[in-house]
Amino acid sequence: MTFNKALLIHHNHAGKASRVDAVGTAAGVLAPAVRELVIVRTDESGEGEALCRERGEQFDVVFILGGDGTVHECVNGLADLQNPPLIGVLPGGTCNDFARSLGLSPDVETAARQMLEGHAVSIDIGRANDRVFTNFFGIGLISDTSQNINSNLKGTLGKLSYFISTLQTINNTKPFHYEMEADGKTMEGEAVMIYAANGRFLGTNSLPFAPDALQDGELDVLVIHETGIPLLREILSHKPEGDWQPQNESISYLKASTLKLRTDAPMSADTDGELYMKTPAELSVLAGHLTFLTGDGY
Secondary structure (H helix, E strand, O other): OOEEEEEEEEEOHHHOHHHHHHHHHHHHHHHHHEEEEEEEEEOOOOHHHHHHHHHHHHOOEEEEEEOHHHHHHHHHHHOOOOOOOEEEEEEOOOOOHHHHHOOOOOOHHHHHHHHHHOEEEEEEEEEEOOEEEOOEEEEEHHHHHHHHOOHHHHHHHOOHHHHHHHHHHHOOOOOEEEEEEEOOEEEEEEEOEEEEEOOOEEOOEEOOOOOOOOOOOOEEEEEEOOOOHHHHHHHHHOOOOOOOOOOOOOEEEEEEOEEEEEEOOOOEEEEOOEEEEEOOEEEEEEEEEEEEEEOOOO
C-alpha cells in the first residue's frame, strides 16, 4: 500500500526518549511507502484534534502515534470532515486497546508494517452527546478506576497500574441508580458500572464480543449490577464462539444502536480513557463512518 501524502501525529508526553525512538521507527517504515510524509508533534491537549480538523483533508492518510487518548482526540477532529482521510493507528500508549481491536501489534514497527501490508476497512464510531469515541463509553467503576490511577505508576508500570487501580477501587465502588433506553426499550435499576463498547479490548484484555463488533452498527452494552473479582474474571476470560450469554446474574448484556442514559446525579463518564463528560448522555453509532488501516489479525 502506497500513499501520495501522509501526516504522522505524535504527542510530546514530556519529551520521553522512547517516544522519539518510536517516531523514528515509525517514520523509517512508512517513508518508503509515502511520497510526502509530514511529521507534527503536539504539546497541549486539543492540539491534535484541531490539527486533524483543520488539515486532515489535505492528506491521503493520517497516522496517529499514541495511546487510546491520543487516538480519541484526533478522531474527534477527523469525524466531522466531509472527506476524511484514511487513518492509521500506531500504538504508543499504555494499553493501545483500539489498536488491538484493529488487529495491530503493540509493537510500533510491526504495526506500521502490518498497515502497509493490510487492508482499509470502514469502521463504526460511537457518538456520545456531541463527541465521538472509538473504543468505549463508561460510568461507575470504569471511570472511578481511571480517576484513581497514579500517573507515576502509569508511566513506570504500564498496564499493571490499571490492575492496581482496579483492585484499589473495586471494593469502594457504590451502586448508583440508572434509567436507560436502548433502541426504544426502557430499563432501570442499580449498577456499579455501565460500559458501552465499540471495540473489543479493555486494559489489553479481550472482551467476549463478536469479531465483527467494529462493523455491526451496534454497541455492546454491559450493565454490572454488583462487582467482585470473579465477576471481572468472567468478562475478561470468556472467548466467544457465538453470541455471548453471561452466566453471572450480576451482569446484563445487550446490543443497541442508540442509548439514552440517565443517573440520579451527574456522573463522570470515561470515553476511551478520557474523563471530561458527565451524564446524562445520548449514545449512538456512526456505522462505517471512518476508514482505518487494519492489521493481519483483524
